[in-house]
Amino acid sequence: MDSTKKSDAILSKEGFQFRMELNDNKAGMEGLDKEKINKIIMEATKGSRFYENELKKDHQVNHRIEKMMQQKTQITSLQLKKAQLQVDKLVLELEESRDLSHVIVHIDMDAFYAAVEMRDNPELRDKPMAVGSMSMLSTSNYLARRFGVRAAMPGFIAKKLCPNLVIVPLNFDKYRAVSKDVREILAEYDLNFLPLSLDEAYIDLTEHLKERLNWPKGKRTYFLRTDNITENGREEHIKEVAESSLPVHSISPVLFEDNTLHANEDNAKQNTPSLAEHSIIFGISVEEAVKEIRFRIEQKTTLTASAGIAPNMMLAKVCSDKNKPNGQFRILPNRQDVMDFIKDLPIRKVPGIGRVTEKMLKALGITTCTEIYQQRVLLTLLFSESSWHNFLNISLGLGSTHIEKDGERKSMSTERTFSEISVSSEQYTLCQELCHDLAQDLLKEGLKGKTVILKLKNVNFEVKSRACTVLSAISTEEEIFAVAKELLRVEIEMASPHPLRLRLMGVRVSSFLNEEEKKHHQKSILNFLQASKVARTLSPLPPEKLEPRQCNILPLTSHGESFFNKKRAEMQQNRELLRDDTANQQKIPSLRTLETTGQETNGEREVEKSTKSQILTCPICFQKQETSNLETFNRHIDKCLVGVCEDPNVQIQHKKEELPMLKKSNINHASTSDDKKKNLEVLHINKVNKLVLDCDDYSSNSNAESVTSIAVECKQGIERGSKESDRPSAIAINMCYLQNDSVLPVSETQQPCTSGTLEDTVLICPVCNLEQKTTSLALFNRHVDMCLNKGIIQKLTEESTDPDGNDNAANAQSAGSLRRGQQNINITVRTKRPGLISQQPASKKAKAISSRNTIDKFFK
DNA sequence: CGGATCGAC
DNA sequence: CTATGTCGATCCG
Numbered sequence: 043m044d045s046t047k048k049s050d051a052i053l054s055k056e057g058f059q060f061r062m063e064l065n066d067n068k069a070g071m072e073g074l075d076k077e078k079i080n081k082i083i084m085e086a087t088k089g090s091r092f093y094e095n096e097l098k099k100d101h102q103v104n105h106r107i108e109k110m111m112q113q114k115t116q117i118t119s120l121q122l123k124k125a126q127l128q129v130d131k132l133v134l135e136l137e138e139s140r141d142l143s144h145v146i147v148h149i150d151m152d153a154f155y156a157a158v159e160m161r162d163n164p165e166l167r168d169k170p171m172a173v174g175s176m177s178m179l180s181t182s183n184y185l186a187r188r189f190g191v192r193a194a195m196p197g198f199i200a201k202k203l204c205p206n207l208v209i210v211p212l213n214f215d216k217y218r219a220v221s222k223d224v225r226e227i228l229a230e231y232d233l234n235f236l237p238l239s240l241d242e243a244y245i246d247l248t249e250h251l252k253e254r255l256n257w258p259k260g261k262r263t264y265f266l267r268t269d270n271i272t273e274n275g276r277e278e279h280i281k282e283v284a285e286s287s288l289p290v291h292s293i294s295p296v297l298f299e300d301n302t303l304h305a306n307e308d309n310a311k312q313n314t315p316s317l318a319e320h321s322i323i324f325g326i327s328v329e330e331a332v333k334e335i336r337f338r339i340e341q342k343t344t345l346t347a348s349a350g351i352a353p354n355m356m357l358a359k360v361c362s363d364k365n366k367p368n369g370q371f372r373i374l375p376n377r378q379d380v381m382d383f384i385k386d387l388p389i390r391k392v393p394g395i396g397r398v399t400e401k402m403l404k405a406l407g408i409t410t411c412t413e414i415y416q417q418r419v420l421l422t423l424l425f426s427e428s429s430w431h432n433f434l435n436i437s438l439g440l441g442s443t444h445i446e447k448d449g450e451r452k453s454m455s456t457e458r459t460f461s462e463i464s465v466s467s468e469q470y471t472l473c474q475e476l477c478h479d480l481a482q483d484l485l486k487e488g489l490k491g492k493t494v495i496l497k498l499k500n501v502n503f504e505v506k507s508r509a510c511t512v513l514s515a516i517s518t519e520e521e522i523f524a525v526a527k528e529l530l531r532v533e534i535e536m537a538s539p540h541p542l543r544l545r546l547m548g549v550r551v552s553s554f555l556n557e558e559e560k561k562h563h564q565k566s567i568l569n570f571l572q573a574s575k576v577a578r579t580l581s582p583l584p585p586e587k588l589e590p591r592q593c594n595i596l597p598l599t600s601h602g603e604s605f606f607n608k609k610r611a612e613m614q615q616n617r618e619l620l621r622d623d624t625a626n627q628q629k630i631p632s633l634r635t636l637e638t639t640g641q642e643t644n645g646e647r648e649v650e651k652s653t654k655s656q657i658l659t660c661p662i663c664f665q666k667q668e669t670s671n672l673e674t675f676n677r678h679i680d681k682c683l684v685g686v687c688e689d690p691n692v693q694i695q696h697k698k699e700e701l702p703m704l705k706k707s708n709i710n711h712a713s714t715s716d717d718k719k720k721n722l723e724v725l726h727i728n729k730v731n732k733l734v735l736d737c738d739d740y741s742s743n744s745n746a747e748s749v750t751s752i753a754v755e756c757k758q759g760i761e762r763g764s765k766e767s768d769r770p771s772a773i774a775i776n777m778c779y780l781q782n783d784s785v786l787p788v789s790e791t792q793q794p795c796t797s798g799t800l801e802d803t804v805l806i807c808p809v810c811n812l813e814q815k816t817t818s819l820a821l822f823n824r825h826v827d828m829c830l831n832k833g834i835i836q837k838l839t840e841e842s843t844d845p846d847g848n849d850n851a852a853n854a855q856s857a858g859s860l861r862r863g864q865q866n867i868n869i870t871v872r873t874k875r876p877g878l879i880s881q882q883p884a885s886k887k888a889k890a891i892s893s894r895n896t897i898d899k900f901f902k
Numbered sequence: 903c904g905g906a907t908c909g910a911c
Numbered sequence: 912c913t914a915t916g917t918c919g920a921t922c923c924g
Contacts, residue, residue, distance in 0.1 A: 194914090457917080
């Protein structure tokens with residue numbers, strides 16, 4: 043886009059004003075002068091809610107400035123001295139690192155959207171027009187700009203400025219198509235060019251220019267397009283240009299009815315390309331190359347572009363604005379020329395300096411780049427490091443010298459503005475819609491994120507956002523809505539009895555998995571650990587059935603009520619959802635592994651430790667296997683799972699359908715009265731016990747006995763004081779964690795679970811008692827289900843007869859027991875500390891994995 | 903980590 | 912009537 047965006051509304055003590063950066067508002071031409079424009083805008087704005095909010099925001103900025111000025115008065119000379127040394131040291135370093143060897147070009151299409159619309163509709167060409175809607179304009183043509191009609195201005199105000207203004211709705215598909223055409227050209231000069239938006243891009247011409255030196259004329263020759271795509275005399279125009287030998291860039295028939303606009307272009311003074319017989323030969327210089335690019339863009343799209351050429355991105359960007367529209371400007375790659383250019387440059391022109399920063403610096407008497415340099419010491423003391431570093435770089439005319447492809451996206455969001463909605467049920471519906479849309483977008487890019495951010499704007503234009511980070515990456519509508527709904531619910535409750543009067547709602551997902559996490563995502567216990575969190579946020583609709591207000595969005599942080607109490611119904615739903623969706627194992631992770639069969643689970647039972655060879659029944663083929671080695675038995679199960687089951691009658695799919703379904707009516711809830719376990723809750727679900735230890739006061743010296751008897755524990759807010767493991771809102775369900783016969787502090791299990799070194803987190807099947815590298819919890823669940831529910835439950839000894847002789851022994855020993863009568867199941871998670879993991883040779887790791895001949899085979 | 907703010911298009 | 916939608920970065924608590 044072009045500089046019209048900078049016409050931000052700014053507020054000052056004098057009142058509401060628009061920055062006027064009108065181009066060539068020549069005398070005698072139709073249009074309005076600054077004063078009239080401001081007056082009209084004021085009238086349209088005054089008293090509106092929007093205006094009131096702008097005032098408020100302005101006060102906040104003023105307050106920030108006051109604070110800064112206050113801070114300034116307290117600066118001591120000692121501080122100044124110290125800062126002086128620091129700054130000047132950096133100046134030297136920066137100066138030394140100055141790199142002028144690159145040729146960076148910033149290409150910027152002129153009034154892009156408007157130009158496209160004018161190109162495609164000749165009737166618009168001589169009219170003031172803008173693209174957008176009555177509520178918001180994206181851009182305007184140059185004629186409209188004379189009336190003060192700018193991008194980011196609401197259409198209804200623009201109409202007041204210019205009653206004849208034609209407003210054309212956005213046609214993004216069209217702009218994208220044009221943009222693609224432009225990019226194809228740019229790619230020929232720099233394969234790694236960097237598109238900033240549909241109408242803007244950086245290219246690094248350094249390499250191209252080296253090659254270009256040896257290019258024959260033929261490779262630099264282009265022919266004028268003579269086709270008749272615009273019925274409106276396009277061809278005529280080209281002829282005219284050819285005959286008059288005007289610079290190529292004057293060809294545009296579209297944008298500028300006023301040719302005097304071009305008078306100030308650099309091109310006029312420079313060698314124009316030779317023009318003969320409708321062909322043009324461009325030279326080998328930088329300028330020529332850029333002209334060639336612009337020429338080709340215009341030939342291909344009938345649209346003009348402006349360009350800036352400089353040794354770095356910051357300068358190139360500023361340059362492209364210099365001779366806009368349809369011009370180019372170059373800063374020669376030597377320090378003096380750079381500094382000359384920077385000298386009087388208003389700071390507001392440089393990218394990254396916006397309305398607020400400009401105002402703050404202005405309060406310090408800084409409006410130009412040289413003034414930044416003069417005040418560099420002061421800036422050191424008043425701004426953050428990254429800020430004053432940035433300022434210093436600007437004042438020295440420095441910027442990135444190589445354009446790097448944008449990294450992976452960090453977030454994805456969708457938001458909508460609407461006429462007031464204050465009925466909560468409608469708000470929830472809207473929220474769900476947004477989640478739906480967002481989920482679809484996420485799906486397109488295959489992304490999953492861990493943080494959900496809800497954005498709300500009320501009718502007074504006050505914006506707030508509420509975020510919640512869950513432990514597992516989520517992406518489906520249901521998952522996102524589960525979190526967003528809670529965030530919204532809290533806001534609604536907080537505001538009650540008044541309704542939220544919203545004008546905008548948005549949902550964003552961020553904290554995407556990085557590559558490493560993606561790779562191991564499914565092999566980790568994390569999925570499972572997070573299951574609780576996600577599910578926990580699933581609260582039942584209708585939302586009107588609200589519980590006592592909670593400041594914390596995370597229900598579990600309220601200690602009075604059991605989460606399971608509240609959310610049982612949801613979990614049930616999820617479970618059914620998961621079951622239904624057999625194709626997608628990644629749906630909401632099942633809480634299934636929290637369940638253990640048995641009548642009762644309490645903390646007072648001994649662990650059986652007999653060791654003998656015995657007969658085990660395979661849960662799949664039901665064949666009895668005599669074995670003294672669990673691993674061997676496990677291998678057998680693996681085979682069956684893979685499908686090479688000895689018994690052809692047994693199908694895995696069949697098994698799955700026979701898994702016990704939980705019925706709502708069968709869900710009961712009971713709390714143990716055991717004082718020692720006051721936080722203990724036992725859910726009786728279809729005779730399946732779910733045991734949860736809400737271990738708020740969990741500590742490393744927790745009673746090992748009680749832990750070994752508990753299937754799953756839920757921890758929250760562990761070690762709030764500790765920085766490293768401080769995860770205020772993070773709640774994880776940890777499996778019993780046992781090592782060397784003692785319970786490790788939960789914090790130690792927490793780290794590996796959240797640090798990405800997940801490959802060493804191992805699930806241990808409570809039945810076969812062996813480590814399981816699972817790729818999916820759903821699959822692991824299935825494995826456990828099979829072991830548990832098909833009458834094959836056997837007493838398993840605790841003695842490890844693991845032939846590998848690795849540390850399985852320790853795990854097996856403490857992994858808990860499974861007995862038919864009482865059926866206490868302990869699921870053990872073994873995690874290693876990140877440090878140890880990274881130190882392990884890769885080969886050893888690989889071996890460890892490959893030697894684990896268990897269920898993971900099935901998953902591949 | 904959460905929330906607000908800035909800045910850009 | 913009627914003041915966007917999306918994204919990244921940064922700062923502070």
